Amino acid sequence: MERPAWAPPGIDISVPSVSRIYDYYLGGSHNFEVDRQAGRRAMEFMPGLPKIMQANRAFMRRAVRHAVAEGVTQFLDIGSGIPTFGNVHEVAQAASPEARVVYVDHDPVAVAHSQAVLDGDDRTGVIAADLRKPKEILEAPEVGRLLDLGRPVALLLVAVLHFLEDADDPYAAVAELRDALAPGSLLILTHASYEGIPLTEEVAGGVVSVYRDIRNPLVMRTRERIIPFFDGFEMLEPGLVSMPDWRPDRPAGALDGEAAEDPYAFSGFGGVGRKA
Template sequence: MTENPTWTPAGIDITVPSVARVYDFLLGGAHNFESDRALAGKIEQSMPGVRDVVRLNRSFLRRAVLFMIESGVRQFLDIGSGIPTVGNVHEIAQQADPECRVVYVDKEPVAVRHSTALLAGDDRAVAIQADVCSPREVLGDPAVLSMLDFDRPVGLLNLLLWHFIPDEADPQGLLAAYRNALAPGSFLAITHTTYDSEPDELQEAVHEVRQRSRQQAFPRSYREITALFDGYQLVEPGVVGCAAWRPGGPGDISEDPAANVRLYAGVGRKP
């Protein structure tokens, strides 16, 4: 190992970048390795505005959580939650109402390790390691079952997640399994990369990610991303460029027009 291993779970190969740690680096976090930073550099070469894009994604996360709280939700299931950074779901939610409960789910060990450390002392938030493609495992996890009451509305957060799941894994079928477990009045929030705007830049970035991290990425079209909300009623303004989803202030919009539409974002309500 070439770097401080104290926060590194055993058994991870730090020479292979992980999307969670690359994302952490792009957000200005410290839980990443040289391999992650090298890949982030390549992505920035292909997509110079990428730091703005990930910042806008976090701004959307905040707006979506607060919108759900205003709508009566007090419990959240954040799948593909990533390495904790500023403005984590439990911080946003519990600031609004200390009773809010949050479960973080990620398949990346570093993300889960750091989430668990951050949540020590908070008995209303927990992190588990699991794959979104195993809904039975996620929904049946003892920590999930003890933290969340599935007879009441849940805010399901899937930000920058589904573009890692290929069509062959049946994202719509997986989403249906989660939806079926949720009470009416629950919400789903999604952000997702798309080739609909400036596809060449993104194509290059996706290629770099695949080559270096062995992680495939599958940007989708407006139509395909809208279809992920099957069974939900989209709340206004529907599926839109991330910055156009109920922006609350200048920080929610980039001066770079391309960054504003690089991701699609939407929130749906289960009737």
């Protein structure tokens, strides 16, 4: 297997990665054949997976613009993946030149590619760290350099919490991050769920088995189990909803572009909360 020039030395390119599969779904070019094979296998069960990822990205962009409109110009994006067109720093800096962003991921390809993309951007940084270890994230030099935790920060946990099993205690990790944030900070979150998927749970479960096979368990939580991630935050209207339904860029009754016409776009949940 030939190693592309952009692949960091030392990583095993025979093992699929969640962030590179996501990149493949979004039409990116930073993925290997092993990632594409896993992505195609998952799409045999759920052909609308790329639409779900597009809905995630569209939600993220609307939420980032909303944060800037509320005066929040600091962003901590954990599980940020491989930066593709319209990523957090592009959206935030287009809305406010003052915006500062720290990307966090534990995938070496995502980190290396982020560093290459961000080279020369002194308002944006990237760190290699894991959501399961919030203290390491909060104490990272790049966080200290770019973010003032005494002022409101938008914490992004977009399409990442469903890769933490209950044994990892994701609720405690989110609570530890919340406690480090100033009042007025925002939590921007999306999470996979069987709710909203236009398939039986049995068929959709095939996707879960694909991720289990690549040793990245995908945990489908119900709406009732996602809501507690917002403990300590006041949910902003319209609450925890399907992603195209969160403050859509469309007049009432109109469809939100192509993604919303596809029933898969309404799979899972997205929401934003504000720390009191």
